[in-house]
Amino acid sequence: MFTNVSNFTQGVDTAFVVIFGMCLVFLIGITFFLIYFALKYSKKRHPKPVDVKDNKKLELTWIIIPTLLVLVMFWVGYKGYLPSRQVPADAxxxxxxxxxxxxxxxxxxxxxxxxxxxxxxxxxxxxxxxxxxxxxxxxxxxxxxxxxxxxxxxxxxxxxxxxxxxxxxxxxxxxxxxxxxxxxxxxxxxxxxxxxxxxxDESASADAEHIGLQVIKKNACIACHSLDGSKIVGPSFKGLYGRSITVETDGKTRILLADDEYIKRSIYEPNADVVEGYNKGLMISYKDKLTEEEMAEVIDFIKSLNE
Amino acid sequence: MTDLVQKEHLNFYQDKQGHKGIWAWLLSTDHKRIGLMYLYSIMIFFLVAVTLGFLMRLELIKPGKQFMEPETYNKLFTLHGVIMIFLFIIPGIPAIFGNFVLPLVLGAKDVAFPRLNLFSYYLYVLGALFALSTLVIGDGAADTGWTFYAPYSVKTGTNVSLSVLAAFILGFSSILTGLNFLTTIHRMRAPGMTWFKMPLFAWSTYATAWIQVLATPIIGITLLMIIAERFFGIGLFDPALGGDPVLYQHLFWIYSHPAVYIMILPGMGIISEIIPVFSRRRIYGYNAIAYSSLAIAFIGYFVWGHHMFTSGMSGPARIVFSLLTFLVAIPSAIKVFNWIATMYKGAIDLQPPMLFAMGFIFLFTIGGLTGLVLGALATDIHLHDTYFVVAHFHFVMFGGTGFAFIAALHYWFPKIYGKMYNIRRATTAFWIMITGFMLLYFPMFIAGFRGMPRRYYNLLPRFQIENFISTVGSWILITGLLLMIINLFIGARKGKKADKNPWKGLTLEWQTDSPPSLENFDEIPTVKEAPYNYKS
The missing domain is CATH 2.60.40.420 (Cupredoxins -  blue copper proteins)
Structure with a gap:
């Protein structure tokens, strides 16, 4: 706490300590009286209860003081928060x-x-x-x-x-x-x-990765499709090309060959053929995100995973 | 004539109104039987949700996979939340104790609409069955979290529609129960019981009933909108269809924040009954407690935005919601001060109901005060959607409402069953539970402050210690819970006979037999004095 890691840490941590500090005082006070009264006025020590009249002043005090305190809390919270909505022009x-x-x-x-x-x-x-x-x-x-x-x-x-x-x-x-x-x-x-x-420019260096892999990484395909055959959320790319797969198309089950056409359709219209055992609706269409050239590279890369 | 005389001496268990066996329960319109049917149904769901929570904690005992996949974990926390919120905490105290006790404390024969009351119970059961059927039908339980946030809830392949439908039906049950209680309180108070001679449990039930009636329709409409979107592709919340996901959050919290007060207000009412009885003192600041219930119910409508400080809501909206949130803390604080002041110079008897009530005050205070940390903008931005929030609402909901519920069970138990549980065992269970509770939930504040987001299957190694302590705490808490349930179970079956007023309470329910007869009172009592008028 109270480091200066970002420009907001101090404001937030100060607000936290101020509010938490006030809360702690209340918690200790309430717990103290709870236990103290339970012991001091226990039936054994204090068998005859005393009727205490309501005291308007006391009741007003414990309305007004907490109200003022929570307004202070609101204020420090607001002060700590304000800079986060004021972005410098040269950002x-x-x-x-x-x-x-x-x-x-x-x-x-x-x-x-x-x-x-x-x-x-x-x-x-x-x-x-x-x-x-x-x-x-x-x-x-x-x-x-x-x-x-x-x-x-x-x-x-x-x-x-x-x-x-x-x-x-x-x-x-x-x-x-x-x-x-x-x-x-x-x-x-x-x-x-x-x-x-x-x-x-990483793509220009000599020992660059396969362009298809770069495209795959840039579009975060590997968050759901592994390269090593393990199942995440979507089918793995490894061993995919050329395999026959069972898919559901418009509610009907059919068997397809995973060829160029299939991979392309899966990327552009992910909900058209859903592979058995996987959920529909999880993948968005990459129609506007991948060019034809990039698509060709991706397919080439997936093919290369079979080798 | 002889028939009538004999009937007077039957308690409500013996008086079957001409039905046989199980039908005496299933077809009964008696508020006491309906209250008990709620009690048993709700306890079953509560134990199911406790089990789900136990499994989640076990999975999080250390980083890496223990015994379930992320999909399973996500379903578990959704179902845990849905059952706890919609099947336990929201209906819990009103449906069980509102039904059983409210007519008794008012000196009435039953609620205003007994048949509607039974209908509400069956709506509850239907909704509950829908919720549980999501487990076994199709792709399994919803995995959205109990908040069903769009657009994920529109996209996921799991049984969201069925869960949402369940919540919709449960909403109706809640509205009808609220309506019933409102009418009962307005029309059926005993002669002489003016509004300000009414016991505080009735006041808090009254405030709660208004929220049930006015706020619940909003969630109903919202849930229907989700169904319209999923089935008919009408773009309401999903931006892919032209909808607005933040609109969903607004609608959801416009109901669900007032619903938080449906959950806590009845609990506060129970505490206001128990503290004076076991302190042998008039409650301090009766009017302030009654008015603060209404104030909470009212201001509670205007603070929903504090669930959405990071949603991209406009800056001024964030500020206004933060300010209002701080104001709603005041009436709760007033109640706490009044309870403590009631103990001052009393003759305090630490029976189990009083212990649980004091446990409530302690845990609820921690929950309430940490709520202030979350109400402030700067700190909420950091703590929102972390385990700090998880800890906060478990302190308020379980430490608050849950402990009040347990206190009520121990308080009205002799009235309900005419028997007494083992006091020492109940006391032991209390201490085990409060120890387990602190170990389970307190470390979550620390993990949350250090940045652990909620709904996280993948436990990051740096949060290992907090989570390990939590898991151990969950075992202790469950041990205490089981001991308590076993104790009550044995008490109900073979406990010593309790007389009609074992705690020396002054409210009307203690003036009739335990268990009461079908129509509660041989003669409708007349009220002359304010409640809790203990003479010193």
Missing amino acids: INIKVTGMMWTWLFDYDNGKKSTNLLVVPIGKAIKLNLYSPDVLHSFYVPAFRIKEDVVPGKNNWMWFQANELGDYDILCAEYCGTRHSYMLGVVRVVSENEYIEWYNR
Whole structure:
């Protein structure tokens, strides 16, 4: 507590300590009198009860004082919260996409990153939150920030990180089967390191991954489809190509060959053929997200997994 | 004539109104029998939900998979929430003790509409059966959480519609019960019982009934909207169809926040009955307690937004909701101060009902005060949807309403069964339960403050210690619960005979036989004094 990890930690922690402190005084007071009266006025020690008249002044006191105290609590909560809605004009804009069950980050120059948000130290960062499927909530406990990622709404949040290091990103709004695996990292780096990372073009390096795999990672396919044959939420990509599979199409069961055509349809219209043993409606269409070239690379990559 | 005379001496168990065997229960319109049918049904569902909670805690004993998949875990916490909220906490005290005790404390023969009362019970059973059938039909129980947040609830393949339908039917049961109680309180008080001579349990039931009648229709409409969206593709909440998911949250909480007061107000009423009886003192600040129930019921309508501070609601809305939330804390605080002041200079007898009532005050105070931390904007942004919230509402709901419910069971037990349970065993059960309770729920505050989100199957290693202590606490709490249930069970069957007023209470239910006769009183009593008028 009371670290300066982000620009909000102190405000939030101060509010917490002030409110918690007042509450603790009340709790101790109430518990003390509860136990003290129970002992002092127990039937054995104090067999004759005394009728005590209602005392207007006392009753007013315990209405007015708590009212003033809760107004103070409201005020510190409000003060600690206010900066989180006042984003500096020069903030770096980053688009955050929360989708089942991955965080994607899009930077201004087209740079993409999956589950890793790299930010420079001491700079205001504005996160614009998008969801293509269901509710998520972008939560960095160390920074004391959280905002829901709501499909169809343009929610936003901002922060400024003050200490180098890696901090967890958690999803705080329940979003289905793998909600608790929707984890990411905020990496706070020096300004130079950030610029170097920001301008590095990973796809251009010599020992680059298969382009199809890059596309798969960028679109967070592997949150649901494994590359090693294990079952997550959707079928694994490994050993998929060329296999015959049982699917349900319009309520009828049929057997298909997993060829180029099938994979393409599954990506563009995921609910058309649903593989037996998996749920409908969990995957969104990637019609506008994958170009024909990217699609070809993805199929080529899936093929290569059979080798 | 001789028939009539004999009838007067039958208690309500013996007086079967011409029915045979089980039909004497199933067709009875007697508020006492209906109250007991609720008691047994609700206890069964409560134990089912306790078992689900026990399994969840067992899964979270350490990181990694113990014995269930994430899908199963998600279904368990949904069902645990749905059963606890819709089948136990919301109907619990009003349906059981409101039914059994309310006409007795008012000096009435029955509720205003006995047949409607029986109908409400069957609606409850129907809703409950729907909720439980989701377990075995189709793709299994819903996995949305008890809040059914859209758009996930529109997309998931599990039995959401059936769960939602169940909640809808249960809502009707709740509305009709509320209507019944309102009429009963307005029209059927004993002669001389003016509003401010009415026992405080009746006051809190009255405030609760208004919420049941006015707020419940909103959830009904909301749930119908979900069904319209799922079956007819009408875009209301799903942005893919042009709907607004935040609208769903507003509608849901416009009901579910007042519903929190449906859950807690009757509990507060029970505590207001028990504290004066076992302190042998007039309740301190009767008017303040009665008015604060109404104030809670009223302000409670305007604070729903505090469940949505991170939903992207506008800045000013967040501020207004935060301010109103702090105001609703005041009437609850007033009640706590009054209860404690009632104990001052009393002659306190620490019988089990009093112990549970004091347990209530302690646990509810922790729950209420941590609610203030959540009502403040800055801190809520950090703590929202973490285990801090889970701990907070278990303190309020279980430590509050749950303990009040148990206190009521021990308080009115001799009236209901005409027998007494073992006092020492009940006291032991109390201490085991409160120990287990603190171990189970207190570490959740710490895990939550340190950032552990709720509804998390995948336990992050850094929260291991808190979760381990919680799980051990759950075993202790359940041990205490079982001891308590066994004790009451033995008491009901073979307990010593209790006389009609074992606690020396002054309210009307203690003036009639234990168990009461079918029509409660041989002669309708006349009320001359305010309740709890213990002479020193």
